[in-house]
Amino acid sequence: MDRGDRGPRDGPEASRPIRDAWDGATDALERAALATFNPLFYGLRSTLRFRRRGYREAPARGAPLSPTMSLWLGGDRARALAGRYDVASLHARLHLGSYALALLRLDLLDLVAARAPDLVLPHAGERLRLLDVGAKNFDSAIALERFFRARVAPASLTGIEIDAFRVYRGLHSRADVAHYYLSLLPAAAPPHRYLAGDVLEHEERYDVVTWFKPFLTSGALLRWGLPRRLLKPEALLAHVADRLLPGGRLLIVNQEEHEAEAQAELLESHGGLRWRRVDLAEAEMKVDEVAYAFVATRE
Ligand SMILES: C[S@@+](CC[C@H](N)C(=O)[O-])C[C@H]1O[C@@H](n2cnc3c(N)ncnc32)[C@H](O)[C@@H]1O
Helix, strand or coil, X not given: CCHHHHCCCCCCCCCCCCCCCCCHXXXXXXXXXXXXXXXXXXXXXXXXXXXXXXXXXXXXXXXCCCHHHHHHHCCHHHHHHHHHCCCHHHHHHCCHHHXXXXXXXXXXHHHHHHHCHHHCCCCCCCCEEEEEECCCCXXXXXXXXXXXHHHCCCEEEEEEECCCCCECCCCCEHHHHHHHHHHCCCCCCCCCEEEECCXXXXXXXXXXXXXXXCCCCHHHHHHCCCCHHHCCHHHHHHHHHHCEEEEEEEEEEECCHXXXXXXXXXXXXXXXXXXXXXXXXXXXXXXXXXXXXXEEEEC
């Protein structure tokens, strides 16, 4: 089974497989179809920039959780995280899947911080500036805000997403969902933001940059609906590393072993960052699909 199939599947956007093994005639056909149609549909989405008001979540509205997720959510670890990071107060305003995802991301951040305490940077400023690259619908926003507020300092969040206008079945776009999640967070100055655009064109600098599941292979990128021309792992790493203020931290999370190996090579050849790999044992992650993290510091 694909590792990606194990993520929470009842949020506005199911976790998608990250894989790059194209074998057999069906896969070749799929690849050719995606390579042909992705530029068309991506172009259309980017031109239409679909938005619709009124996106809301509630526990009763989302799809039911998988048995594994329900078990995890009712367990000691999830309860402890909800209490420690004050997430329970948002329960009534989220689908169960989104609530579970916030806790899973907190689980990941908490485990990484335990193994790599340097993720938690010393911070002298009043408010930490945080950028999440490839934010999708910014479903990491709640976990990121809660984690950094509890561990370092309150944060002003910016999520940037190149494909912000993908439309869900309920006729809301990623951007609609992202703005809803940000509306649940305490107001910040500078304000929290969700930017629709290419991070390569973003020039601001941050104390912390997070990058969950960057594309390192054309297979994963095509299956997420993007045109192949957007696969630029080296240029992206160089530019994202440049978004860090001196002493800033970069957290990269990969989903597959082969991606983690490719990520390590990229970091090595980039050369401008002090970095370490943090492997999270599958047993520790329980139900989440990601298991490899890199914490890097800009000297
Ligand atoms: C594998 S998905 C991961 C999404 C999300 N971070 C998560 O953990 O679920 C990678 C995301 O990066 C976005 N992306 C790819 N290239 C980008 C770029 N140059 N600038 C901004 N976002 C980008 C994609 O559209 C996609 O939403």
